[in-house]
Amino acid sequence: xxxxxxxxxxxxxxxxxxxxxxxxxxxxxxxxxxxxxxxxxxxxxxxxxxxxxxxxxxxxxxxxxxxxxxxxxxxxxxxxxxxxxxxxxxxxxxxxxxxxxxxxxxxxxxxxxxxxxxxxxxxxxxxxxxxxxxxxxxxxxxxxxxxxxxxxxxxxxxxxxxxxxxxxxxxxxxx
Amino acid sequence: xxxxxxxxxxxxxxxxxxxxxxxxxxxxxxxxxxxxxxxxxxxxxxxxxxxxxxxxxxxxxxxxxxxxxxxxxxxxxxxxxxxxxxxxxxxxxxxxxxxxxxxxxxxxxxxxxxxxxxxxxxxxxxxxxxxxxxxxxxxxxxxxxxxxxxxxxxxxxxxxxxxxxxxxxxxxxxxxxxxxxxxxxxxxxxxxxxxxxxxxxxxxxxxxxxxxxxxxxxxxxxxxxxxxxxxxxxxxxxxxxxxxxxxxxxxxxxxxxxxxxxxxxxxxxxxxxxxxxxxxxxxxxxxxxxxxxxxxxxxxxxxxxxxxxxxxxxxxxxxxxxxxxxxxxxxxxxxxxxxxxxxxxxxxxxxxxxxxxxxxxxxxxxx
Numbered sequence: 001x002x003x004x005x006x007x008x009x010x011x012x013x014x015x016x017x018x019x020x021x022x023x024x025x026x027x028x029x030x031x032x033x034x035x036x037x038x039x040x041x042x043x044x045x046x047x048x049x050x051x052x053x054x055x056x057x058x059x060x061x062x063x064x065x066x067x068x069x070x071x072x073x074x075x076x077x078x079x080x081x082x083x084x085x086x087x088x089x090x091x092x093x094x095x096x097x098x099x100x101x102x103x104x105x106x107x108x109x110x111x112x113x114x115x116x117x118x119x120x121x122x123x124x125x126x127x128x129x130x131x132x133x134x135x136x137x138x139x140x141x142x143x144x145x146x147x148x149x150x151x152x153x154x155x156x157x158x159x160x161x162x163x164x165x166x167x168x169x170x171x172x173x174x175x
Numbered sequence: 176x177x178x179x180x181x182x183x184x185x186x187x188x189x190x191x192x193x194x195x196x197x198x199x200x201x202x203x204x205x206x207x208x209x210x211x212x213x214x215x216x217x218x219x220x221x222x223x224x225x226x227x228x229x230x231x232x233x234x235x236x237x238x239x240x241x242x243x244x245x246x247x248x249x250x251x252x253x254x255x256x257x258x259x260x261x262x263x264x265x266x267x268x269x270x271x272x273x274x275x276x277x278x279x280x281x282x283x284x285x286x287x288x289x290x291x292x293x294x295x296x297x298x299x300x301x302x303x304x305x306x307x308x309x310x311x312x313x314x315x316x317x318x319x320x321x322x323x324x325x326x327x328x329x330x331x332x333x334x335x336x337x338x339x340x341x342x343x344x345x346x347x348x349x350x351x352x353x354x355x356x357x358x359x360x361x362x363x364x365x366x367x368x369x370x371x372x373x374x375x376x377x378x379x380x381x382x383x384x385x386x387x388x389x390x391x392x393x394x395x396x397x398x399x400x401x402x403x404x405x406x407x408x409x410x411x412x413x414x415x416x417x418x419x420x421x422x423x424x425x426x427x428x429x430x431x432x433x434x435x436x437x438x439x440x441x442x443x444x445x446x447x448x449x450x451x452x453x454x455x456x457x458x459x460x461x462x463x464x465x466x467x468x469x470x471x472x473x474x475x476x477x478x479x480x481x482x483x484x485x486x487x488x489x490x491x492x493x494x495x496x497x498x499x500x501x502x503x504x505x506x507x508x509x510x511x512x513x514x515x516x517x518x519x520x521x522x523x524x525x526x527x528x529x530x531x532x533x534x535x536x537x538x539x540x541x542x
Contacts, residue, residue, distance in 0.1 A: 011457075012329075012391055012392050012426070013329055014326050014327060014329060041391070041393075041394070042387065042390060042391040044457055044459065146451075146454075146455050147451075147454040147455055148315075148451065149312075149315060149446075149447035149450050149451055150315060150447065
């Protein structure tokens with residue numbers, strides 16, 4: 001399957017959602033053709049994954065236009081788009097809602113979700129995108145346990161199981 | 176030269192204290208009899224630091240509450256700018272919109288201008304033991320927490336950068352390279368350092384090769400002088416004492432300063448932090464950390480080069496030994512070889528034998 005991951009946050013950004021999208025791409029690339037469309041200055045590379053980056057160091061109207069165009073190009077050949085919530089991704093999706101797409105909407109950034117509620121327009125955009133989605137995901141797997149110098153090596157069983165379940169729940173749609 | 180710099184600092188200290196003490200008395204503040212932050216090699220630090228102005232950092236007590244306080248006071252225009260800048264940084268950090276974590280700062284008890292002095296009085300943070308006296312695993316946990324808090328503030332957008340530009344400085348890869356060139360020029364400019372030219376050229380090539388990763392991890396809040404004498408720990412809380420060294424730059428600039436410092440003070444912690452980055456972060460991040468360590472070593476070499484014309488006797492010998500020590504570390508980083516513990520031990524022995532008793536006293540409670 002050709003999967004597009006549309007995200008407002010991507011490493012080097014340190015937000016958990018950024019690391020989540022990178023981990024998602026690393027896992028999906030083993031079976032799928034993955035493209036990430038992200039806001040980033042110099043994104044961290046993932047072997048075998050195409051990354052289209054829109055630099056955030058541009059005024060809002062310019063970066064939104066560039067992101068919408070980048071997403072449009074990526075969506076033309078995609079089987080599925082997984083979009084992480086946030087106005088900077090939701091608005092381009094809203095503008096591209098005329099396109100036929102299988103959309104999985106990841107409402108995984110709770111702070112962006114709360115900020116969205118403060119404004120009528122962003123609420124409207126969010127609701128429209130949500131209606132357009134074939135599935136809505138509201139939780140991320142936990143963060144990878146860290147290997148700490150003065151502690152025993154972490155048990156990653158629960159972490160791996162959480163990812164297995166997450167991928168099965170999220171990406172069985174359309175397969 | 177040493178005597179000129181030292182005598183001029185001592186004269187400044189005496190004159191300023193004579194004027195300041197009555198003002199502080201009127202503000203119901205009594206100065207401690209011992210003032211470690213204006214003794215020892217403090218005069219040398221002042222003589223070679225071009226960015227900061229003259230100021231006194233004093234310890235005292237509020238007469239009404241008997242609260243122990245730290246007083247920063249100056250009549251010097253550049254010193255005033257520095258105190259005001261630090262205050263602005265502290266205030267801005269509290270309301271920074273895109274910070275996921277915040278820093279704790281000692282409570283500001285008084286800020287005033289009186290008798291030509293700009294005076295900032297902050298609560299003295301008592302800590303049960305110095306950072307370096309704690310067990311290394313605890314030091315590691317505290318340092319990691321602090322670095323993660325700094326990394327939480329990432330200025331990535333046009334709006335963020337516009338917001339911070341007026342308060343904090345901001346460095347990208349090009350600025351780091353240009354800055355390193357200035358350090359390099361400063362070091363090579365002293366005849367005693369002619370032999371360091373090839374090493375500095377090698378360091379510059381290394382930084383150029385890593386320009387992309389330096390840029391990739393730029394835009395993060397970083398404390399460029401994050402070392403134990405600039406923070407205090409009470410329980411789980413870390414208080415930053417110096418807010419003027421905060422800027423937006425490479426994520427690993429603060430790490431680099433801290434790790435280079437720990438090469439000298441706690442090698443176990445140095446290795447733990449390096450291992451942590453290697454095990455938990457991307458290879459590019461480890462490269463960025465190494466590049467920042469190289470950059471910061473260029474800076475420290477320049478710093479000690481500037482002390483050479485201002486020192487003589489034992490202090491001059493010590494400053495030459497410092498240049499030799501940090502350049503050996505730079506060489507080992509560039510060649511990817513382990514820096515021997517014996518080199519650290521030898522340097523520490525020499526340093527301790529050359530330090531003045533006043534400086535030893537100043538250092539006691541510092542870290």
